[in-house]
Amino acid sequence: MLDVLPVVLAALVLSLISLYLSFTSWLRLRKTVAVVRAYLGARRSRLVKPRKRYLVFEVVALSGELSGIGRGQVEEAIERSCRLLFGFLGYGSMRPTLVYYDESGGVGILGFKHLWRNHVLLLLSLVREIGGAKVIVVPVATTGTRRKAMKIATKSQ
């Protein structure tokens, strides 16, 4: 029995080492497969139908009065921010549209195409001043229908 023990121990150690090596190679392979898949997925171009999305946002006044900010000023500020960040081409592609704005509560709804969601969120963060008042625009929710966006907007007021 004692003669066999060293052999058993050596076999156990070898099997543990091989288990460790196979596990680490599997992890490395998994990462490689993920990278290749991502690369192939990116190369395969798909024509995606743009879908309408509605972003409910809230204008928070840091200084000045919120009631002094009109719909036209909000629209202008969003357009200016969009052109500054993404240029005329980006603005033309994105066409963010102010669907609704409540001047008393500072809550609005912006319509856009779903492909530009991140761009819209980014450009809203650039809006820091509207009509002379220092503001910050807080995104509340994004929905697929105008009706649901209105529901969320009225709830936020």
Next chain:
Amino acid sequence: MVADLCFRGVVDGSTARHAYRLGYRVVASGKVDSVRDLENVRVVPRYEISRDAVDRYRSARGLKVLVVSSREDLKFYPKLSGSVSGIRIDFTQLTGVDKDFMRRVIGSRIPVEVEFAEVLRRVLSGEPIDYYYLLLRLYVRGKVEVYVCSGASDISSMVHPTAMRALISVLGVPEDLAAKAVLKVPRELVSGIA
């Protein structure tokens, strides 16, 4: 729990209320020296340290960020693990980002900080952001960990977490990884402190 790991201004009551409104529950600021609660927001100290000061801040409780302005700052990078929470690369002072430097950044296994305000400032002033693209590419490939912070200096420059996520998504990072960089990685970094 959403955390902003880089607030450069003074955190007072109104700032904390505003941060809470934006969704932040933890804010790391360089203007405080102890952990405190303010208007339901936990404020933790943030120390920006040079390579020489790493040992001095070893026992400090807070977020320790190593400012890398030359490749020598990442010398003996295995020793940095556990001593600093994050790395902030000062690309304006760094001369020459080459393979050796990136190998050190990857090998240190310390999350790299991407500051929203700094990236946006560069974009709007027409300055190159190639190094940020490089960092984010490495992040997507799983080579480095990245976290995004606001870099705000006052209330008016604070941004919603979705805007930070949107920025790196626009720069090419997939949505799930962008969310991880804004939400999960900062949360893990402050979990031991806050």
